[in-house]
Amino acid sequence: MAEHIYPLTGRFLQGRLRHAMEERERRLLEDLIERTEVIQGETAILRRGDFCEYSTLLIEGMAIRAICDDEGRRHIVGVQVPGDFVDLHGFALKRLDHDLCVIGRARVGYVPHERLRAVMADEPHLARLFWFSTLLDAAIHREWIMKSTQLRAIGRMAHFFAELWYRLRMVDLGQESSFQTPLTQIHLASICGISTIHVSRTLRDLRDGGVVDFQRGQITISDGDKLKSIARFDPAYLYSEGGLAVENALDIDSPERLSDL
Amino acid sequence: MAEHIYPLTGRFLQGRLRHAMEERERRLLEDLIERTEVIQGETAILRRGDFCEYSTLLIEGMAIRAICDDEGRRHIVGVQVPGDFVDLHGFALKRLDHDLCVIGRARVGYVPHERLRAVMADEPHLARLFWFSTLLDAAIHREWIMKSTQLRAIGRMAHFFAELWYRLRMVDLGQESSFQTPLTQIHLASICGISTIHVSRTLRDLRDGGVVDFQRGQITISDGDKLKSIARFDPAYLYSEGGLAVENALDIDSPERLSDL
DNA sequence: CGACAATTCTATCAAAGGTTAAGTTGATAC
DNA sequence: GTATCAACTTAACCTTTGATAGAATTGTCG
Numbered sequence: 001m002a003e004h005i006y007p008l009t010g011r012f013l014q015g016r017l018r019h020a021m022e023e024r025e026r027r028l029l030e031d032l033i034e035r036t037e038v039i040q041g042e043t044a045i046l047r048r049g050d051f052c053e054y055s056t057l058l059i060e061g062m063a064i065r066a067i068c069d070d071e072g073r074r075h076i077v078g079v080q081v082p083g084d085f086v087d088l089h090g091f092a093l094k095r096l097d098h099d100l101c102v103i104g105r106a107r108v109g110y111v112p113h114e115r116l117r118a119v120m121a122d123e124p125h126l127a128r129l130f131w132f133s134t135l136l137d138a139a140i141h142r143e144w145i146m147k148s149t150q151l152r153a154i155g156r157m158a159h160f161f162a163e164l165w166y167r168l169r170m171v172d173l174g175q176e177s178s179f180q181t182p183l184t185q186i187h188l189a190s191i192c193g194i195s196t197i198h199v200s201r202t203l204r205d206l207r208d209g210g211v212v213d214f215q216r217g218q219i220t221i222s223d224g225d226k227l228k229s230i231a232r233f234d235p236a237y238l239y240s241e242g243g244l245a246v247e248n249a250l251d252i253d254s255p256e257r258l259s260d261l
Numbered sequence: 262m263a264e265h266i267y268p269l270t271g272r273f274l275q276g277r278l279r280h281a282m283e284e285r286e287r288r289l290l291e292d293l294i295e296r297t298e299v300i301q302g303e304t305a306i307l308r309r310g311d312f313c314e315y316s317t318l319l320i321e322g323m324a325i326r327a328i329c330d331d332e333g334r335r336h337i338v339g340v341q342v343p344g345d346f347v348d349l350h351g352f353a354l355k356r357l358d359h360d361l362c363v364i365g366r367a368r369v370g371y372v373p374h375e376r377l378r379a380v381m382a383d384e385p386h387l388a389r390l391f392w393f394s395t396l397l398d399a400a401i402h403r404e405w406i407m408k409s410t411q412l413r414a415i416g417r418m419a420h421f422f423a424e425l426w427y428r429l430r431m432v433d434l435g436q437e438s439s440f441q442t443p444l445t446q447i448h449l450a451s452i453c454g455i456s457t458i459h460v461s462r463t464l465r466d467l468r469d470g471g472v473v474d475f476q477r478g479q480i481t482i483s484d485g486d487k488l489k490s491i492a493r494f495d496p497a498y499l500y501s502e503g504g505l506a507v508e509n510a511l512d513i514d515s516p517e518r519l520s521d522l
Numbered sequence: 523c524g525a526c527a528a529t530t531c532t533a534t535c536a537a538a539g540g541t542t543a544a545g546t547t548g549a550t551a552c
Numbered sequence: 553g554t555a556t557c558a559a560c561t562t563a564a565c566c567t568t569t570g571a572t573a574g575a576a577t578t579g580t581c582g
Contacts (some may be wrong), residue, residue: 096505141402148409149454193410237358246355
């Protein structure tokens, strides 16, 4: 991977439209990161209502989006993997409606909004890619609505595993048929909208059925086809290369590119 | 309402950051609409995978976002009201992951992407408001994930009614405690992720409990407080004026506004 | 007006999943 | 080592919801 020259931002849009970025743009992106930080444990990096003055790129590890209800219970509404610009939407929204929390051990990079503002004024193509990346989150949200309303517990869990499997491989993490996460069954329960007891039951069913094995965060896909079938999983919504993502107007070789956005 | 001078786009961001737009920007916005069309019945205005060359503003009526599964069943993942720029994200995504359908009788306005591109190049502040408006959809998606995973049938239905009630009043549609929609119980079933039979049962419970009455699309809120309590409804995620929406950097009176993207 | 289709309602039964309670396991602290 | 705590597991019981079938209502069209 030639991407190794960009140790902080090399995974941003990887597997999506990253190839639509010029070297110059990749350098600009890498230089946006003012500093990085390693965060341990279940720690909030941004809380609902906070005023956003920088945005956070997840470099290593995982993060979740969570909404707290009036009784203080935290409900997970999204999961982020390395390369995700987890609160880029804070740039346009100024304040978020939800919390962002790291889980396990993670490394993040901070981009001050002044830098973002400057780069977006000069680089309309990059500005558009930033917009694009926030829309990817929305597409994933829509699929989560779909999975939460149309699938039973086993399908929801299978869908989540399939999504994570695809997303991690998209950024060159995880083996062919296994990967590691800091997720517990308590997280899975919140993600899938079922009780922790039922998570345990459902994981047993998936394990006994030879589909997927979850053991303390270590996920092994035993039968990917069966997994996708149980989940009715179609990865199109992830906008991976060769899928819905369209590069026509964004491709660096395209003549009209510079006039774009 | 002074907004009547903008018959097509007067509801865009109304109740949110519309007041952050200058007269000049409002005029520019109104002029983006190339033509309007009245659409009747359950008609698709954009299908998953279509190449987007214009975006659609909903002027009157309602629309839904729907994902079709492999068996052709349509699942509703979002609902749009007048003032919503329903496929503005098609500008950055080029192709959508879902369908957009009008329900009932609706009037829409079309904005060619060349016009959008031109205006966004010259008007960074408007560009940011466009971005903002696509992020509102994402915030609503997150709340739908929350309601679908954390609430039982009666709570989900109450939540949807509460959301629609707030959103319609935000754009000056609907009375104090009632409004009209082209929705059927079949739509409600898809939106809430329950069977149509259970929709009927749940509506009876809400009616008998003196909370809300749904009769062939006519919705009457009998007890708004009870409704919000059953739904655990907190409207913050709608980013209404006085809520999470921040105008500081966007306000026309603010001196730093012009330097702002 | 009557025929027809779509929508809505009711009743019954079965399945999925929540709740409670009582465990086990594994990691870390002392 | 033992204590402790969080994560996980299992079983019993019960509520919520889905499926099926059938009837009633409403709207549309000739």
